Amino acid sequence: MINSVGTFASIWLGLWLALSVLFVLVYPLLRPSLLKLHPRHGSTLLLAYWVLPFAASLLSTLILFMPPAETLLVKAHCHVDCESHAPLIDSPALALAGIVLATLVVTMLFWRFVTTLRRSRQLHAQFDVLGRRRGTWYEMEAECPLVFTLGWWRPRIYLSSGLREACTAHLDIILQHERAHQERRDNLRLLVARLCFAILPAPVSRHGLADLQGVTEQACDFRAAERCGELAVAETLLKIKRLVLSRPALLPRDAMAFAERDVETRIKALLQASARIRLRRWQWLALLALGGVFLGTLVGPLHHGSEWVISALGDHARLTH
Amino acid sequence: MLPNTLGELELGVLEALWQEPHLDAKAICQRIPAIRQPSLSTVQSTLERLHRKELVTRSKTGHAYSYAPRVSRSNLLGRLMGDIIHLLHDGRLETILSSFVTVAADLDDKSLADLEALIARKKQEQGRAP
Numbered sequence: 001m002i003n004s005v006g007t008f009a010s011i012w013l014g015l016w017l018a019l020s021v022l023f024v025l026v027y028p029l030l031r032p033s034l035l036k037l038h039p040r041h042g043s044t045l046l047l048a049y050w051v052l053p054f055a056a057s058l059l060s061t062l063i064l065f066m067p068p069a070e071t072l073l074v075k076a077h078c079h080v081d082c083e084s085h086a087p088l089i090d091s092p093a094l095a096l097a098g099i100v101l102a103t104l105v106v107t108m109l110f111w112r113f114v115t116t117l118r119r120s121r122q123l124h125a126q127f128d129v130l131g132r133r134r135g136t137w138y139e140m141e142a143e144c145p146l147v148f149t150l151g152w153w154r155p156r157i158y159l160s161s162g163l164r165e166a167c168t169a170h171l172d173i174i175l176q177h178e179r180a181h182q183e184r185r186d187n188l189r190l191l192v193a194r195l196c197f198a199i200l201p202a203p204v205s206r207h208g209l210a211d212l213q214g215v216t217e218q219a220c221d222f223r224a225a226e227r228c229g230e231l232a233v234a235e236t237l238l239k240i241k242r243l244v245l246s247r248p249a250l251l252p253r254d255a256m257a258f259a260e261r262d263v264e265t266r267i268k269a270l271l272q273a274s275a276r277i278r279l280r281r282w283q284w285l286a287l288l289a290l291g292g293v294f295l296g297t298l299v300g301p302l303h304h305g306s307e308w309v310i311s312a313l314g315d316h317a318r319l320t321h
Numbered sequence: 322m323l324p325n326t327l328g329e330l331e332l333g334v335l336e337a338l339w340q341e342p343h344l345d346a347k348a349i350c351q352r353i354p355a356i357r358q359p360s361l362s363t364v365q366s367t368l369e370r371l372h373r374k375e376l377v378t379r380s381k382t383g384h385a386y387s388y389a390p391r392v393s394r395s396n397l398l399g400r401l402m403g404d405i406i407h408l409l410h411d412g413r414l415e416t417i418l419s420s421f422v423t424v425a426a427d428l429d430d431k432s433l434a435d436l437e438a439l440i441a442r443k444k445q446e447q448g449r450a451p
Contacts, residue, residue: 141395
């Protein structure tokens with residue numbers, strides 16, 4: 001039992017790590033094409049791209065340990081006998097190491113999730129007491145110009161009175177943008193992407209995740225533009241950026257943007273909205289099929305690769321069924 | 322973590338004091354909604370914490386302390402928003418909340434003017450289009 005669980009954990013972790021590194025390396029080649037897409041489609045594809053290493057590693061490892069599916073996807077071959085089998089680490093120490101490592105990673109992910117959830121709940125509790133409900137959004141009596149959507153499953157929009165007073169004419173556009181975040185559950189999407197890439201150190205995945213965040217903002221700008229027009233949204237972005245920058249006291253001393261030149265990119269994207277490519281239904285289906293094929297073809301090499309690694313690692317590892 | 326984060330009970334106590342300042346622990350306890358009504362000792366320790374955080378002042382009246390808020394509701398909100406701006410800025414809140422515009426000083430006056438000109442040009446083009 002320990003050997004089976006240990007083998008499963010080691011293969012899943014190894015594959016997750018390998019695919020994550022591969023996806024980070026391939027990303028610069030795909031990036032220009034992804035950023036040419038309509039942001040609504042681009043953000044969905046980017047999310048799928050960053051979730052794929054985690055999902056594919058978990059699914060293919062599960063398939064590897066399910067005899068009926070494994071028989072279909074792995075070419076028949078014999079070790080001691082010719083029965084259907086899954087790779088198995090023979091050394092209890094190696095298997096145990098795999099279990100410990102997987103437990104550590106899962107605990108780290110869970111801890112990260114719980115601390116973020118706690119922080120989110122604390123903020124909600126405070127804003128519920130301190131804010132005032134105004135229909136679909138909450139007003140916070142504060143001078144600083146700030147608007148944000150908080151929460152994962154049922155996000156809420158919070159707007160400072162400072163921003164409301166300074167931008168009465170643009171309020172509808174700002175709220176349209178935030179409502180798009182609410183409907184798309186963007187905070188949840190970002191959290192999922194971040195957790196799925198947690199196996200790599202943050203600086204390695206930062207660039208890709210920042211792109212996801214940028215395209216997500218653009219998707220909400222485009223949603224607001226569907227009702228109010230691209231130019232109106234671009235003007236609002238510029239006005240609010242000017243307003244924020246006119247209050248230097250708000251800026252942290254160690255100014256370093258996590259979404260550098262964010263507003264500039266978003267305004268330019270809005271002004272060239274017609275150039276963005278929209279994927280058609282058949283293209284989505286083709287991409288889905290490609291994902292399925294990728295998953296299917298992964299199982300065979302994974303089986304043989306795992307057997308090869310196991311025999312190389314544990315000199316005396318024997319492959320049993 | 323957010324430096325100005327307060328717990329639900331701490332906020333409940335402050336809310337009671339904002340509505341009616343200069344209350345003792347017993348009176349505060351009675352003003353907290355019945356659903357989450359805490360014991361007197363819990364309220365006393367919450368007041369102690371708020372006093373340590375310099376959010377309430379206290380003065381001795383007879384045997385008990387009388388408490389009053391040291392910050393207004395909008396002042397506390399301002400501090401909290403400040404925390405959020407800072408955490409948003411370094412990306413530590415990005416999976417919890419999405420903000421319309423970041424506070425990053427990533428654009429200078431010239432870049433802003435260029436963007437303004439770009440928008441104006443686009444407007445003109447659209448105006449000319451049949």
